[in-house]
Amino acid sequence: MSPALASSLLPLLRLMDAERAHGIALAALRLGLAGADRTADDPRLSMHAFGRDFRNPIGLAAGFDKDAVALAPLMRLGFGFVEAGTVTPRPQAGNPRPRMFRLLEDDAVINRLGFNNGGLDLYVRRLAAVRRKIPVGANVGVNKEGAVPERDYPALVAAVARCADYVTINVSSPNTPGLRALQGADRLAAILAAVRQEVASPPPLLIKLAPDLHDEELPGVVAACVEGGAAGLIVSNTTTARPAGLRSRNAAQAGGLSGAPLFSPSTAMLARVARLAAGRLVLVGVGGVFTGRQVLQKIRAGATLVQVYTGFALEGPALIPRLKRELLAALERDGFASAAAAVGADLKD
Numbered sequence: 001m002s003p004a005l006a007s008s009l010l011p012l013l014r015l016m017d018a019e020r021a022h023g024i025a026l027a028a029l030r031l032g033l034a035g036a037d038r039t040a041d042d043p044r045l046s047m048h049a050f051g052r053d054f055r056n057p058i059g060l061a062a063g064f065d066k067d068a069v070a071l072a073p074l075m076r077l078g079f080g081f082v083e084a085g086t087v088t089p090r091p092q093a094g095n096p097r098p099r100m101f102r103l104l105e106d107d108a109v110i111n112r113l114g115f116n117n118g119g120l121d122l123y124v125r126r127l128a129a130v131r132r133k134i135p136v137g138a139n140v141g142v143n144k145e146g147a148v149p150e151r152d153y154p155a156l157v158a159a160v161a162r163c164a165d166y167v168t169i170n171v172s173s174p175n176t177p178g179l180r181a182l183q184g185a186d187r188l189a190a191i192l193a194a195v196r197q198e199v200a201s202p203p204p205l206l207i208k209l210a211p212d213l214h215d216e217e218l219p220g221v222v223a224a225c226v227e228g229g230a231a232g233l234i235v236s237n238t239t240t241a242r243p244a245g246l247r248s249r250n251a252a253q254a255g256g257l258s259g260a261p262l263f264s265p266s267t268a269m270l271a272r273v274a275r276l277a278a279g280r281l282v283l284v285g286v287g288g289v290f291t292g293r294q295v296l297q298k299i300r301a302g303a304t305l306v307q308v309y310t311g312f313a314l315e316g317p318a319l320i321p322r323l324k325r326e327l328l329a330a331l332e333r334d335g336f337a338s339a340a341a342a343v344g345a346d347l348k349d
């Protein structure tokens with residue numbers, strides 16, 4: 001089946017509960033039913049970041065393949081990189097269902113999954129078995145019960161170190177009580193110091209931030225990440241805010257909002273973080289991307305890499321070749337010789 005055909009079947013999945021539909025989509029991927037994008041990427045899309053080459057800057061964001069069960073088929077869809085997780089040290093059931101809701105009128109999703117996953121041991125076994133044809137990131141988090149972040153994050157990083165091209169330290173899910181307090185500059189510094197002390201040569205470390213951080217908090221966060229030796233930041237996770245104008249009846253559900261309403265706030269935060277980081281951190285932009293023009297907006301705001309989740313979940317595998325075509329057209333229209341040449345272009349004056 002081609003990615004276009006797979007995408008055309010998605011409306012059927014929309015008839016059922018969002019989490020069930022997600023399970024079926026993952027199963028279909030594992031069976032090879034989503035097809036492959038075999039076209040070679042235009043060299044103008046290639047990027048280089050934290051010692052790795054990316055054939056294009058568009059990656060799959062964390063949460064789609066929490067247990068690393070479908071990485072090989074996901075790698076065939078034309079992404080430049082994929083991120084698996086969030087994985088926690090011990091398996092965890094997550095919150096009671098229903099806990100994932102489509103907001104179709106808003107091109108958005110609200111989830112309060114709560115880090116449901118099969119735990120680190122299984123995850124590492126699966127990740128280690130994958131041939132990494134493109135860079136693979138491992139996204140790690142702590143359990144809801146009994147977490148000791150300065151102990152758990154180093155152990156998580158050590159466990160995935162040899163089977164990931166980078167590790168994302170997730171301190172920004174809204175669905176694990178207390179997690180987002182770890183975004184405080186002191187806590188981040190302590191976690192990064194603990195990782196450096198416990199793990200001899202860790203892979204590049206990225207810290208994933210919430211879009212709900214206040215502007216006043218950002219300088220401290222960026223300084224802690226630079227000084228703590230992080231390679232970069234992912235901006236951003238889902239938001240607990242409910243922007244005015246949401247139309248779906250599911251808008252009142254508790255949890256993190258992703259998709260179209262997140263594009264503006266997450267891109268604005270990305271630009272603020274880029275100014276503060278001043279080239280010292282690699283930035284990954286994520287939030288509300290549905291078009292190649294929006295990929296370019298994130299790149300111009302300072303992102304070297306851009307991830308998608310909700311757009312991919314709603315549109316399916318045909319999104320990826322479309323984003324790449326549209327990104328090339330947008331680069332040409334804006335007069336950039338390559339995607340790399342556009343990184344941070346909006347910050348320069």
Ligand SMILES: Cc1cc2nc3c(=O)[nH]c(=O)nc-3n(C[C@H](O)[C@H](O)[C@H](O)COP(=O)(O)O)c2cc1C
Pocket residue numbers: 061062063064066085086100109111113115139170173208236237238257258259260262286287288289307308309310311
């Ligand atoms: C159902 C769902 C589950 C998610 N799970 C995770 C997760 O486990 N870890 C994580 O770092 N982000 C998770 N995210 C956040 C996404 O990776 C991404 O940061 C966010 O959805 C914004 O991007 P988007 O607007 O393209 O979806 C999840 C998002 C959704 C919609």
